[in-house]
Amino acid sequence: MGLNKKSVDDINVKGQRVLCRCDFNVPLKDGKITDENRLVAALPTIKKLIADGGKVILCSHLGKVKTEEDKQTKTLAPVATRLSELLGQEVKFVASPVVVDDTVKAAVDAMNDGDVILLENTRFRAEETKCGEDFSKDLASVADVFVNDAFGTAHRAHCSNVGVTKYVDTCVVGYLMQKEIDFLGNAVETPVRPFVAILGGAKVADKLNVINNLIEKCDTLIIGGGMAYTFLKAKGYEIGKSLLDETKIDYCKEMMDKAEKLGKQLLLPIDTVTIADFPSPIDAPIDTVTVDADKIPADREGADIGPKTIALYSDAVKNAKTVVWNGPMGIFENPTLATGTKSVAAALAETDATTIIGGGDSAAAVNQLGYGDKMSHISTGGGASLEFLEGKELPGVAAANDK
Numbered sequence: 001m002g003l004n005k006k007s008v009d010d011i012n013v014k015g016q017r018v019l020c021r022c023d024f025n026v027p028l029k030d031g032k033i034t035d036e037n038r039l040v041a042a043l044p045t046i047k048k049l050i051a052d053g054g055k056v057i058l059c060s061h062l063g064k065v066k067t068e069e070d071k072q073t074k075t076l077a078p079v080a081t082r083l084s085e086l087l088g089q090e091v092k093f094v095a096s097p098v099v100v101d102d103t104v105k106a107a108v109d110a111m112n113d114g115d116v117i118l119l120e121n122t123r124f125r126a127e128e129t130k131c132g133e134d135f136s137k138d139l140a141s142v143a144d145v146f147v148n149d150a151f152g153t154a155h156r157a158h159c160s161n162v163g164v165t166k167y168v169d170t171c172v173v174g175y176l177m178q179k180e181i182d183f184l185g186n187a188v189e190t191p192v193r194p195f196v197a198i199l200g201g202a203k204v205a206d207k208l209n210v211i212n213n214l215i216e217k218c219d220t221l222i223i224g225g226g227m228a229y230t231f232l233k234a235k236g237y238e239i240g241k242s243l244l245d246e247t248k249i250d251y252c253k254e255m256m257d258k259a260e261k262l263g264k265q266l267l268l269p270i271d272t273v274t275i276a277d278f279p280s281p282i283d284a285p286i287d288t289v290t291v292d293a294d295k296i297p298a299d300r301e302g303a304d305i306g307p308k309t310i311a312l313y314s315d316a317v318k319n320a321k322t323v324v325w326n327g328p329m330g331i332f333e334n335p336t337l338a339t340g341t342k343s344v345a346a347a348l349a350e351t352d353a354t355t356i357i358g359g360g361d362s363a364a365a366v367n368q369l370g371y372g373d374k375m376s377h378i379s380t381g382g383g384a385s386l387e388f389l390e391g392k393e394l395p396g397v398a399a400a401n402d403k
Contacts, residue, residue, distance in 0.1 A: 314343060
């Protein structure tokens, strides 16, 4: 996988029109941004392009656009307003239902060096997600240089991150993308060892390729969350009413055999916190009974890792040099069943290893628990980070120029 990409530090865009694809897919409520983390994360790249004296043209998608009504509610106008405040200079919003039209081209022609404009939601054009040629060319028509800083969509080949690169000669990655490649990509391809991977989450099916790839790459693979019970079943344990991926039992056996053949350590829960029924509502108070992993009662289900397992897993990360974590250890939305996930986060916060959190629920858990600043890297893309961990080439990364 070619991970040595040209970045914004390898070029100077003075006087050039720079189309910069950001991830401004922020949550909106009544037209107000409720979480601006993604805007703040985009600032370093935007500021670098302004400092160079580029004419900076920002673009992004926002949500899914299926209906005309979506076009009323999923406009990027509020993003331009907030970005202007964060940057301390005007970000001019050029609204066009087709994203790039003559009004937009005129606005770009009128730009001075260091000016910033924001285009409308790229998904207002239906062909965005199909990587349609016409829209790719429209986007390229306002760009001398293309910068991709949107890791969250790097696993999708769309017009605004991949299609456009066919018609622009200079295509580089921004600081956010660079950080994802440095940490996630290189952690998996060239890790500093010992390399420990922790996988959680509900279903084995969601992580098939990840498990397979990481067994080859890591020294120790730790399994928690709902998917651990299918592994326990594959070991011949009775798992009661715990989550079971019936069709994946053989796969789990295969993976355990593979780990053994390769001399890798595959750790499974040795005790589990059980409940009588799934909590309803999910955060309701709930009674638990902790049992050894091979003694789960027939009428109960596993819902979190137990204290012995927490000690085992925490110990495994102590001497690691690289740790990648994706997926919670239990039903962490419930305070009673969040102990396993919290304990893993705490263990990662204390280790000297490079700690990489692979997006999604684990990122949310780490941030909620206040450990965000203790991790080396928290990925901004759930789906994209999973595909990186599978060892797949991401179209959005591949499309940038190699060094």
